[in-house]
Amino acid sequence: MSTGLSIVIMDYMDAYTMDVQRLRECSMMVTVPDGRAIPFCSYHLTDASGRRVYAPWCKEELRQD
Numbered sequence: 001m002s003t004g005l006s007i008v009i010m011d012y013m014d015a016y017t018m019d020v021q022r023l024r025e026c027s028m029m030v031t032v033p034d035g036r037a038i039p040f041c042s043y044h045l046t047d048a049s050g051r052r053v054y055a056p057w058c059k060e061e062l063r064q065d
Contacts, residue, residue, distance in 0.1 A: 013041060015048040 008028075013019060028040035038054055045053040 013044075014046045014050075018045075 013022070023039050023042055026039035026041035029037040030040050030043045031037050032054070043054055047053060
């Protein structure tokens with residue numbers, strides 16, 4: 001069994017940097033408690049006012065808000 005380290009570097013999108021093509025090609029998903037799978041590329045998406053589009057759902061994120 002081999003071990004390794006994966007490093008993922010990406011910019012989070014906001015209302016000004018939304019790239020629909022990148023969303024279509026995003027291969028990583030975040031599954032939220034209601035069963036939806038949200039592309040990781042847009043999970044931290046914010047609106048023009050800087051508010052998150054998707055509510056945080058994990059304990060670590062809830063503590064920060």
